[in-house]
Amino acid sequence: MSNESPLLSFEGITKDFYGTVVLKDVSFTLGRGQILGLVGENGAGKTTLMSVLFGMPVISETGGFSGAVKLDGQAVSFRNPFDALDAGIGMVHQEFSLIPGFTTTENIVLNRESLKAGPAVEVFGERLSVLDRPAMRARAESAIGRLGVKLDPEMLVSEMPVGHKQFTEIAREINRDNVRLLVLDEPTAVLTESEAEVLLTALRNLAAQGISIIFISHRLHEVLSICDRIVTLRDGHVVKDTEAKGVTVADVASWMVGRGVDETSRKGAARELPGKALEVENLWVDMPGETVRNVSFSVREGEIFGIGGLAGQGKLGIPNGIMGLYPAGGTVRLHGEPVTLDAPRAALDAGMAFVSEDRRGVGLLLDESLDWNIAFTAMQVKGEYLKTYLGGLVRLRDEKAMRALTEEYVKLLDVKCTGPKQKAKELSGGNQQKICLAKAFALKPTVLFVSEPTRGIDVGAKALVLDNLRHYNRDFGTTIVMVSSELEELRSICDRIAIVDEGRIAGILSPDAPLSEFGLLMAGVKVAEEVRP
């Protein structure tokens, strides 16, 4: 590498949100015309790092960061994304930010239109200049030309295929005169393979013209094929900063997920479990952002079955679909009996229970007391906690029984609260999660779905929640299907783990399988070896 200072360097970036450290001493550099691949699991800190770079308000509002961002050797600190744009940094987001009713040209030069003075300018001033359409078109065409793709400058964005929208976004960013650095966040996520191929070629063209690129993607083979360097983040640390040459997908995958240290925390040999509790065939679920396309698996009686995968791949859709919260189709059999989909009541009646990942939205009655939260579903589904009056004519809430039930679970799960009459919204996240578990336990389900049970709660509460799930499984023989983004958590408690990718099961592994295999499945690469149920 040359002696001149690199275009961009991060030096010891550390950032915490309310005490939770999300970035710790992150340092790496990016030279001119280089393409740098930034990879890591969800929550590894990629987005936060980019927010730091762009001076997003969320960073300064939460106490800023320590360390330095240097551009051309000069320390910079952008107050807002506009400053970053002025400094020549462009960003292409995963979601499109284009105006559908405008043409390619209009979108590319938006707010930087070429103007020419008309008679009105003489009278009323600059604001009444008219658009110089030929000049705008020429600029758009030159930007498209730099990308090296074919794009009709007069086509409306609303009529474009997604690939062209992505190109339009990139063309808009490089249309700026001084653009030196381009950040692309999951640019290929919505593209087909051939479109992605064209995009990668376009990116190589840009790099050859001296524009540096930070490429964030979960598709590891793409990262390997175009990047010069790869930086792997895990839990806020840079775990690997290396030349892309000679690196394999499996290497990157294991850097992403590997924790290595707490391998020993798992215990117990594989259990012999008879019978099938739940059989799912060709399940599809229309859950926005978590579409399940075609999923089949079966869960053994008394098993803890894990479902993992990256965000947005459909793992959350599976329990939500089976429990009838989102439109779903396919066959689900519980102990051999078919379960009606699209009806929460039918799923509950069949003996299944669900702890939702959306704790505050679906899981709790925030404005009601804890005893209501815990007893409500059991009351509605099983008619429990009701007292009969007038010879069965009237059935009213049995406040005393509800109180007893709540006190029992408060003690069992060690919920920190002032009593059964405290409002659910007043509890901390971890304690709210325990209430959600108590609600499901109160139903005495034969199959329990638990979705992201440890999301957003502290380490102590995490361990307690997982311990309780394990105990519940061992003591009552309840079959548990646990969905989680945290692979290590799944590996510590599950008997088998299915990895979901693009709405399908990519593979089912034993928790003892090497980390690289999990990483490969998450990255959408098929592995031959699977654990048969």
Place this chain on the structure above:
Amino acid sequence: MNTLKQAVTDFGWPRIIIFLFVVALFIGAPFVNVRVDSSFTDVFNRFGQNAVLVLALVPMVQAGCGLNFGLPVGIIAGLLGSTLAMEFGLVGWAGFLGAIALALPFAVAFGFAYGFLLNKVKGEEMTIAMYVGFSIVTFFAILWLLLPYSSPNMVWGYAGRGLRTTITLEGYWGRILNDFLALRIGENFQFPTGMILFVVLLTVLMGFFLRSKTGTAMTAVGSNPDFARAGGVSADRMRLTSVVLSTVIGAVGILVYQQSFGFIQIYNAPLFMAFPAVAALLIGGASVNKASMLNVIVGTFLFQSILTMTPSVINSVLQTDMSEVIRILISNGMILYALTRKTKVTK
């Protein structure tokens, strides 16, 4: 000291201020030659007269449908019941109970249609409800002219058809609840025992209903529809139930109101009946999606006390007719206040 502070906070400053205002009015009354005992009679009468209409709002508030500005839907059903009962010549208890019986099928039918509509416009219930109320009242203003009523006590004298704007219940069931077991103390004080008992009975029944399985489900739907759905409860069905219930109680409420007032008022009279009821419930401390029996009782009592006392006392003090202005100011001001507090609910 702390418990006192807590009690004050629980009860709410608006209620305490209004309560002190009412007490001040009662204390000031004798000095401007307003009799306190007859004032109390008025307060109790108006309390009983309006309490059921206020109670009618509770189920919809609990189910998350907001304040029932469409209360006139139930009132129209009640009007149909009472006019039909008169048409059939029912008098006394048979008349009052007959009116309730005749009003119920209409209330249920209207409630279903109204509920279906409200389920289609989730989030905008209160606005839509207000216009539903306006529409049904004006539509029935036409029907009152056209329906083939023939009882000479109800139709216009000169034309022989079409209902009069006010119909007296004299000789039918006027004051039948008020006078039942009425307690007369002194010359000017009369306690409307029957009506108050009826109000208490309905309030207790509503309290029990809210403690039943269905009532619990209804409250949960109002608190968090997604939670209720995940718990196997159909939010739409609960909302529909609440609207039907609200409409039915509204119909009964107007019948109680009529027998105490002594007249049936039709045409445009029901148009603005929802507003005082809503204001009373809000003064009682209810929010847009939480209301209790205590809110109903306290609110109706405070609101009606002000309405009774301000005309007599304030007018004597100020020597002008301010009563209507104050009434409108308080009821609309209270509604406005409550609607601005709507976002206080945790989502």
